[in-house]
Amino acid sequence: MPEEVILQAQRELPDWDGQGFSLLETPFSGVKFKRLLGRTRDTLRELLKIPDHFHILFMHGGASAQFSLVPLNLLGDSKCAAYVDSGYWSRKAIHEAHRYCQVEHAAIAEDYIHTSTNTAYCHITSNETADGLQLSLALKASTPLIVDMTSDFLVRPIDFEPIGLIYAGAQKNIGPAGLTIVIVRDDLLGRAHALTPTVLNYTYQVEAGSLVNTPLTYSIYLANLVFQWIGHQGGITSMAKRSQTRSAMIYDVIDASEGFYRCDIPPDQRSRMNLCFKLPDEPLTQLFIDHAAWSGLVNLKGHVQKGGIRASLYNAMPDAGVVALADFMHRFRKQYADL
Amino acid sequence: MPEEVILQAQRELPDWDGQGFSLLETPFSGVKFKRLLGRTRDTLRELLKIPDHFHILFMHGGASAQFSLVPLNLLGDSKCAAYVDSGYWSRKAIHEAHRYCQVEHAAIAEDYIHTSTNTAYCHITSNETADGLQLSLALKASTPLIVDMTSDFLVRPIDFEPIGLIYAGAQKNIGPAGLTIVIVRDDLLGRAHALTPTVLNYTYQVEAGSLVNTPLTYSIYLANLVFQWIGHQGGITSMAKRSQTRSAMIYDVIDASEGFYRCDIPPDQRSRMNLCFKLPDEPLTQLFIDHAAWSGLVNLKGHVQKGGIRASLYNAMPDAGVVALADFMHRFRKQYADL
Structure with a gap:
C-alpha cells in the first residue's frame, strides 16, 4: 500500500x-x-x-x-x-x-x-x-x-x-x-x-x-x-503508463543480459506486475536473493512451485524501488556473469 | 476495542x-x-x-x-x-x-x-x-x-x-x-x-x-x-466477573426505578452484554438518547426492530463508561419520572 x-x-x-x-x-x-x-x-x-x-x-x-x-x-x-x-x-x-x-x-x-x-x-x-x-x-x-x-x-x-x-x-x-x-x-x-x-x-x-x-x-x-x-496520481491511465515504463526497465535489463537473466514468457504476454525470470543456476539464484535483501530489495523469491526470481511491481511500489532493482541486476550480472 | x-x-x-x-x-x-x-x-x-x-x-x-x-x-x-x-x-x-x-x-x-x-x-x-x-x-x-x-x-x-x-x-x-x-x-x-x-x-x-x-x-x-x-486483565474469569458486576450496576438502576425503566427479560436470562430496556413512552426514549449523547454516551438506541434502549457493555468498554451510564440513568429518572 x-x-x-x-x-x-x-x-x-x-x-x-x-x-x-x-x-x-x-x-x-x-x-x-x-x-x-x-x-x-x-x-x-x-x-x-x-x-x-x-x-x-x-x-x-x-x-x-x-x-x-x-x-x-x-x-x-x-x-x-x-x-x-x-x-x-x-x-x-x-x-x-x-x-x-x-x-x-x-x-x-x-x-x-x-x-x-x-x-x-x-x-x-x-x-x-x-x-x-x-x-x-x-x-x-x-x-x-x-x-x-x-x-x-x-x-x-x-x-x-x-x-x-x-x-x-x-x-x-x-x-x-x-x-x-x-x-x-x-x-x-x-x-x-x-x-x-x-x-x-x-x-x-x-x-x-x-x-x-x-x-x-x-x-x-x-x-x-x-x-x-x-x-x-492521475487515475488508471497513469497507473497503466507507469507500470509499462517500470516493467520495461526490468525486462530491458533481462533482454540485454546475454542470457544471464532468462524470461521464458513471449514478450507480448509478459506481465507488467509480476516479472518472473531465471538465473543460470540455483546457487546464483540464492545468491541473487541474498544480495538483494542486503540492498533492501525483499520478496524476490519466485513462487514456491516455479522457483527463480519474481519481482512484483504493484501500484504502491515506489519508482525508486524499481530503479534500484534494475541497477542491482546490472551490478549483480557484472560481478557474476563470467564466473 | x-x-x-x-x-x-x-x-x-x-x-x-x-x-x-x-x-x-x-x-x-x-x-x-x-x-x-x-x-x-x-x-x-x-x-x-x-x-x-x-x-x-x-x-x-x-x-x-x-x-x-x-x-x-x-x-x-x-x-x-x-x-x-x-x-x-x-x-x-x-x-x-x-x-x-x-x-x-x-x-x-x-x-x-x-x-x-x-x-x-x-x-x-x-x-x-x-x-x-x-x-x-x-x-x-x-x-x-x-x-x-x-x-x-x-x-x-x-x-x-x-x-x-x-x-x-x-x-x-x-x-x-x-x-x-x-x-x-x-x-x-x-x-x-x-x-x-x-x-x-x-x-x-x-x-x-x-x-x-x-x-x-x-x-x-x-x-x-x-x-x-x-x-x-486476568483472563476469561476476570472478564466474566467484570461483566457480571457491570451489568448488575445497570440492572439495579432499572429494577429500583419503580417502573420508569422496564426490562421484560426474566432476571436469569438477562444479557450481561446487551442490556435492553424501555422507557414509559417514545418521546422520553428519544430524549434519553439525545441527553445521553450530550453526556458523551453514544450508541444507546435499541435494535431497529425492537426500539427502546440498548446498552452494550462489550469487554473493551471502560468501567468508567458503565458508571457514567448508571449515574446518567439516575439523574434522568429524577428529572423526568414525575412529568
Missing part, C-alpha cells in the same frame, strides 16, 4: 472523521459508514469508468472464494462453463469449477475466445502472478467473460463490453487481504444455485448494497484511501 | 515487528506471519482452555456466513438439524438453515435440550444482542451443540463437554468485522456437502491451518493483541 495511505490510516486509527472513536469500532449501519461506503463505490466507478448496468459489490472471502461463488451464482440452468488455462491461478479456478459443472477448456485465438453454445460464461485470469504472464484485455468471447483481476486490478483500463463479471481480491493493489471487489453485469443476477449461502449470493448483496451482513468496514475504508490516491 | 490495543496498532501500523513495512503488506506465507498466526491460536486456546480435540480456525465471511456453513459442513447424511429460537439472531440462523435441511424447533427444559434421534446437531445463539437475552452455558443436549457466540465470546468460561462447534464473528469482543473464529470438534469433520466452497470447508481449513487461502492477516494481528490484553 502507498506510504501516504498508511500514514493517513495511522493518523486516523484512534479517531476517524472527528467522531471520537476508531473506524474499527464504527457500526456499519450508521450514517457515517454508509456515506463512506457510497463514496468508495462512486470513486471506483469513476476510476474504472464502470457502466451503470454493472453493480459494484464489496464482499468477504478473498478471490479464492470466488472460484466457487462464480459457478454457484452464474451457472443457472447451464451445466457447463469455459475456462482459459493460462497458469497457476487459472488452474486453481478450474479445479474448483469441476466441483460445480463440466469445464470446457477454451483457447484464445487472435484475441477471440470461442466457446460452445451451452456454456454459461468464460473465465480468464488476466494476470498470472506465479507464471509472470498477463493476458490482453482486448479479448472478445461468444459468452460473458468472467475475469479474475486480483493481481492487475486498477493497473489498466477495462473495456466492459465483453465483460460479465470481474472479481479482485484486495491484497495486491487495493488494501488488506479479505476484501473482494465484485463487479457484475445486471443481467447475470438471479440465477444462483439454491444452496448458495445468502451472504455470498450476488443478487442479495446487490439488493442490499453489500450490506446483507456486516461488511469489511476497515478494509473498505483503506480501499477508499487507495482509490483516492490513484485518482491523485 | 481496548484503547491500549488501538494505540499499539497505531504505533505499529507503518512498521510491524521491525521488518520495515506494515503488517498490512506482510505476505501470509512468510515465517513472520505464520508465527503470529500460531501465537494467536495458542493464546486463544489457553484463554478459553480449549481441549486438544477441538480445532481453531480463522475464517472469512462473518457470523452470518456460518448460518449457511454450519449446515453445509455438518449435516452429512442427516436431513435434519435442531435449532433453539431465542430471538432475532437465532431466527436468522433458522431462516438460513431451512435452505439446507429440515429444522426441528428445540426447547430448553431445565438446562437440557432434547432433540430427535436423526438431528445432526442442535444450534443455539448464546447471547441475543437485539433482545437482550443470554442463555446459560450449563446446557446439555442429546446431540452436539453448535453455538453462535459472536456477541459473548471471551466473556465467560466455556464447558466444552456438550459442544460440537462454536463460531464468533470478530466485531463484538475481538476485533474488526470480517474475521470469524470457528472452534470445531475433531469428529465432526469430513462430512461437508459436495458443493461447499473449498475455502469455506472446515475440514480443508483444519488440514491447512486456516491457510487454504489468504487469511485476514490484519484482523488476526488485531485479534492477537486483544487476546493478549484479555490475558493481562
Whole structure:
C-alpha cells in the first residue's frame, strides 16, 4: 500500500472523521459508514469508468472464494462453463469449477475466445502472478467473460463490453487481504444455485448494497484511501503508463543480459506486475536473493512451485524501488556473469 | 476495542515487528506471519482452555456466513438439524438453515435440550444482542451443540463437554468485522456437502491451518493483541466477573426505578452484554438518547426492530463508561419520572 495511505490510516486509527472513536469500532449501519461506503463505490466507478448496468459489490472471502461463488451464482440452468488455462491461478479456478459443472477448456485465438453454445460464461485470469504472464484485455468471447483481476486490478483500463463479471481480491493493489471487489453485469443476477449461502449470493448483496451482513468496514475504508490516491496520481491511465515504463526497465535489463537473466514468457504476454525470470543456476539464484535483501530489495523469491526470481511491481511500489532493482541486476550480472 | 490495543496498532501500523513495512503488506506465507498466526491460536486456546480435540480456525465471511456453513459442513447424511429460537439472531440462523435441511424447533427444559434421534446437531445463539437475552452455558443436549457466540465470546468460561462447534464473528469482543473464529470438534469433520466452497470447508481449513487461502492477516494481528490484553486483565474469569458486576450496576438502576425503566427479560436470562430496556413512552426514549449523547454516551438506541434502549457493555468498554451510564440513568429518572 502507498506510504501516504498508511500514514493517513495511522493518523486516523484512534479517531476517524472527528467522531471520537476508531473506524474499527464504527457500526456499519450508521450514517457515517454508509456515506463512506457510497463514496468508495462512486470513486471506483469513476476510476474504472464502470457502466451503470454493472453493480459494484464489496464482499468477504478473498478471490479464492470466488472460484466457487462464480459457478454457484452464474451457472443457472447451464451445466457447463469455459475456462482459459493460462497458469497457476487459472488452474486453481478450474479445479474448483469441476466441483460445480463440466469445464470446457477454451483457447484464445487472435484475441477471440470461442466457446460452445451451452456454456454459461468464460473465465480468464488476466494476470498470472506465479507464471509472470498477463493476458490482453482486448479479448472478445461468444459468452460473458468472467475475469479474475486480483493481481492487475486498477493497473489498466477495462473495456466492459465483453465483460460479465470481474472479481479482485484486495491484497495486491487495493488494501488488506479479505476484501473482494465484485463487479457484475445486471443481467447475470438471479440465477444462483439454491444452496448458495445468502451472504455470498450476488443478487442479495446487490439488493442490499453489500450490506446483507456486516461488511469489511476497515478494509473498505483503506480501499477508499487507495482509490483516492490513484485518482491523485492521475487515475488508471497513469497507473497503466507507469507500470509499462517500470516493467520495461526490468525486462530491458533481462533482454540485454546475454542470457544471464532468462524470461521464458513471449514478450507480448509478459506481465507488467509480476516479472518472473531465471538465473543460470540455483546457487546464483540464492545468491541473487541474498544480495538483494542486503540492498533492501525483499520478496524476490519466485513462487514456491516455479522457483527463480519474481519481482512484483504493484501500484504502491515506489519508482525508486524499481530503479534500484534494475541497477542491482546490472551490478549483480557484472560481478557474476563470467564466473 | 481496548484503547491500549488501538494505540499499539497505531504505533505499529507503518512498521510491524521491525521488518520495515506494515503488517498490512506482510505476505501470509512468510515465517513472520505464520508465527503470529500460531501465537494467536495458542493464546486463544489457553484463554478459553480449549481441549486438544477441538480445532481453531480463522475464517472469512462473518457470523452470518456460518448460518449457511454450519449446515453445509455438518449435516452429512442427516436431513435434519435442531435449532433453539431465542430471538432475532437465532431466527436468522433458522431462516438460513431451512435452505439446507429440515429444522426441528428445540426447547430448553431445565438446562437440557432434547432433540430427535436423526438431528445432526442442535444450534443455539448464546447471547441475543437485539433482545437482550443470554442463555446459560450449563446446557446439555442429546446431540452436539453448535453455538453462535459472536456477541459473548471471551466473556465467560466455556464447558466444552456438550459442544460440537462454536463460531464468533470478530466485531463484538475481538476485533474488526470480517474475521470469524470457528472452534470445531475433531469428529465432526469430513462430512461437508459436495458443493461447499473449498475455502469455506472446515475440514480443508483444519488440514491447512486456516491457510487454504489468504487469511485476514490484519484482523488476526488485531485479534492477537486483544487476546493478549484479555490475558493481562486476568483472563476469561476476570472478564466474566467484570461483566457480571457491570451489568448488575445497570440492572439495579432499572429494577429500583419503580417502573420508569422496564426490562421484560426474566432476571436469569438477562444479557450481561446487551442490556435492553424501555422507557414509559417514545418521546422520553428519544430524549434519553439525545441527553445521553450530550453526556458523551453514544450508541444507546435499541435494535431497529425492537426500539427502546440498548446498552452494550462489550469487554473493551471502560468501567468508567458503565458508571457514567448508571449515574446518567439516575439523574434522568429524577428529572423526568414525575412529568
